[in-house]
Amino acid sequence: MGAVRAELFTTGEPIADTKAPTGPIQDRWDARRFALNLVSPANRRRRSVIVVGTGLAGASAAATLGEAGYRVKSFCYQDSPRRAHSIAAQGGINAAKDYRNDGDSIRRLFYDTVKGGDYRSRESNVYRLAQVSSAIIDQCVAQGVPFARDYGGLLDTRSFGGVQVSRTFYARGQTGQQLLLGAYQALERQAAAGTVRVGTRHEMLELIVIDGAARGVVVRDLVTGGLRAHLADAVVLATGGYSNVYHLSTNAMGCNASAIWRAHRKGAFFANPCFTQIHPTCIPVSGVHQSKLTLMSESLRNDGRIWVPRQAGDGRDPREIPESERDYYLERAYPSFGNLVPRDVASRAAKNQCDAGRGVGPGGRGVYLDFAEAVGRLGRAAIEERYGNLFEMYQKITDEDPYQVPMRIYPAAHYTMGGLWVDYDLESTIPGLFVVGEANFSDHGANRLGASALMQGLADGYFILPNTISGYLARNPRPEGLDETHPAAVEAVKDARRRIGSLLAIDGRRTVESFHRELGSIVWEHCGMERTALGLREAIDAIGALREEFWADAKVTGTDGELNQTLERAGRVADFFELAELMCIDALHRDESCGSHFRSESQTADGEALRDDEHFAYVAAWEFTGDGSAPVLHREPLVFQNLELTQRSYR
Numbered sequence: 001m002g003a004v005r006a007e008l009f010t011t012g013e014p015i016a017d018t019k020a021p022t023g024p025i026q027d028r029w030d031a032r033r034f035a036l037n038l039v040s041p042a043n044r045r046r047r048s049v050i051v052v053g054t055g056l057a058g059a060s061a062a063a064t065l066g067e068a069g070y071r072v073k074s075f076c077y078q079d080s081p082r083r084a085h086s087i088a089a090q091g092g093i094n095a096a097k098d099y100r101n102d103g104d105s106i107r108r109l110f111y112d113t114v115k116g117g118d119y120r121s122r123e124s125n126v127y128r129l130a131q132v133s134s135a136i137i138d139q140c141v142a143q144g145v146p147f148a149r150d151y152g153g154l155l156d157t158r159s160f161g162g163v164q165v166s167r168t169f170y171a172r173g174q175t176g177q178q179l180l181l182g183a184y185q186a187l188e189r190q191a192a193a194g195t196v197r198v199g200t201r202h203e204m205l206e207l208i209v210i211d212g213a214a215r216g217v218v219v220r221d222l223v224t225g226g227l228r229a230h231l232a233d234a235v236v237l238a239t240g241g242y243s244n245v246y247h248l249s250t251n252a253m254g255c256n257a258s259a260i261w262r263a264h265r266k267g268a269f270f271a272n273p274c275f276t277q278i279h280p281t282c283i284p285v286s287g288v289h290q291s292k293l294t295l296m297s298e299s300l301r302n303d304g305r306i307w308v309p310r311q312a313g314d315g316r317d318p319r320e321i322p323e324s325e326r327d328y329y330l331e332r333a334y335p336s337f338g339n340l341v342p343r344d345v346a347s348r349a350a351k352n353q354c355d356a357g358r359g360v361g362p363g364g365r366g367v368y369l370d371f372a373e374a375v376g377r378l379g380r381a382a383i384e385e386r387y388g389n390l391f392e393m394y395q396k397i398t399d400e401d402p403y404q405v406p407m408r409i410y411p412a413a414h415y416t417m418g419g420l421w422v423d424y425d426l427e428s429t430i431p432g433l434f435v436v437g438e439a440n441f442s443d444h445g446a447n448r449l450g451a452s453a454l455m456q457g458l459a460d461g462y463f464i465l466p467n468t469i470s471g472y473l474a475r476n477p478r479p480e481g482l483d484e485t486h487p488a489a490v491e492a493v494k495d496a497r498r499r500i501g502s503l504l505a506i507d508g509r510r511t512v513e514s515f516h517r518e519l520g521s522i523v524w525e526h527c528g529m530e531r532t533a534l535g536l537r538e539a540i541d542a543i544g545a546l547r548e549e550f551w552a553d554a555k556v557t558g559t560d561g562e563l564n565q566t567l568e569r570a571g572r573v574a575d576f577f578e579l580a581e582l583m584c585i586d587a588l589h590r591d592e593s594c595g596s597h598f599r600s601e602s603q604t605a606d607g608e609a610l611r612d613d614e615h616f617a618y619v620a621a622w623e624f625t626g627d628g629s630a631p632v633l634h635r636e637p638l639v640f641q642n643l644e645l646t647q648r649s650y651r
Helices: 025-035 056-068 106-116 123-143 175-193 258-265 298-302 329-333 343-355 372-378 380-398 453-475 487-505 512-527 533-553 565-589
Strands: 048-052 071-075 196-199 202-210 213-221 227-231 234-237 276-282 305-309 367-370 407-416 433-435 618-623 632-637
Touching: 025 123, 048 056, 048 213, 056 071, 056 175, 056 196, 056 453, 071 202, 106 123, 123 175, 123 453, 175 196, 175 453, 202 227, 202 258, 202 487, 213 234, 213 487, 227 487, 234 258, 234 453, 258 433, 258 565, 276 298, 276 343, 298 380, 305 329, 305 343, 329 343, 343 367, 343 407, 372 380, 433 453, 487 565, 512 533, 512 565, 533 565, 565 618
Parallel strands: 048 071, 048 234, 071 196, 234 433
Antiparallel strands: 202 213, 213 227, 276 407, 305 367, 367 407, 618 632
16 A cells, blocks of 8 residues: 555544444334434424525425425525526436336345445445435426336336446436426425525525534625525535536536535535546537536437547548447447446546547547447437437537437546535534535445436435434524524624635736636546546645645636626635645545546556455545644445445446
């Protein structure tokens, strides 16, 4: 094992999930629910909850808590909850219903998810996710989500990477949008009923902690610039992931890490920040002008075949390259799964082909995703029925017709498996602060299987959090008379105002965008698809130097008393600097390869990720100790009682 410089971090006491039940795994969720205290229906209107974020996890959580009778405040920085980034999840949502009668089950979904995460997730959490997956589909059908149906009228399914069954329910290539509309309808119903108050164009800037418990947030009105503290009995963060640390990613430009990072600075541990997923099916970068990348759904790999020319540097039109001169490299290397290997495997394979000179398109940074065989076998109408909107989007962006010419794809930063550490109840290390969806770390290990993000977000929001938060609310009501005048709330508002003032006072020469772009380049180069100890050390030094330059030379225009998107971005990028450093420290300390965390020093003879279960079978939970101080690493050992730790193979 290579030792990390001691000054980068210190090691603290191990951390344990004290709320995870024991006993047979299939009984644990029922056991935990029975053990939780309840709040009677008559008392729920006396309890209040703040939910930050209105994507699938946040909208479903707020709607369900409102329906249960709690008083809920919901905040999002978008101009409508419908614009949450969940709409961008195109391909589908997993559930173990086995409508195809092809051998699926709760246990198989559990196994596929733990294996897909390269045995770096908790068994109890993942099994619970598989258990509630079927209820999600029933809930969404009842809401009117227009899932595709087969010839007999049952809901249709298709396959996604890392599995050998068809368990992914879908609505063409618009699944995330349709699911979000269902959750949005439920949220708006509660808003009309008066149980939920929705605050759009409001961004969380600080967490309010009183007597060791989360009791509220400070939000900024993005139109007027006004700051205000809001208090409640508990706080829920549902603010998504942090892939925009890479600058170019599949995330919407507004996606950020500030809510969870401000909570981290107040005492919430941050788990596995280096576990960031690179998605293999994105439209390649076209130039330095780009601000984001566009995802082509993984569902396309059901019918599209991925290949490169066998001859390096072959610049012919792909339609002129005969079959004998094509390398369908995933089908060749992974015959059991073919083009449906997990995302981390497919991404590294594409990178390796391009590094060997067989990439296609500008700069050789692309591989082909070809539908010619599928169109010939099924007919164009069938392909349009399954993927029509995705094909239209590709053509509008590239001006190439994918019905005639193969798509060009290349890996890009996508989902983040790391996030705030939570226990089995989805509660962070700050009592009363619950974290759901992509904002927490809990279910996916070192790699998320496709179509499981929507599953986790809705499982957390509709079925898990509403049960577990009641146990906290029953025991920890907000003290009488505690309101926005409390000294901790007043100080939190002052902290937010001071930080805004510091950003506006820099008055430098460089744009915030230029700093973000340079930071993203550093992180992508050294903490992206492939990582080395030397590169990570270089990245840590470079990030520190760039952060100092940012605070000395960034140009933040305008004032704080108006709509000011430059100020918004400056605050988010400032947090990205701190997060990026922790990502690299985490990647450097984890001297193994697992899932999407690929250290080139740790690989098998055939280039696959090589885990070190003896030394790294744990969750890395990081504690913030103050500006300029080294973070503290707390290890949560991962115990596998129901699955055997084996070398992951998809061959």
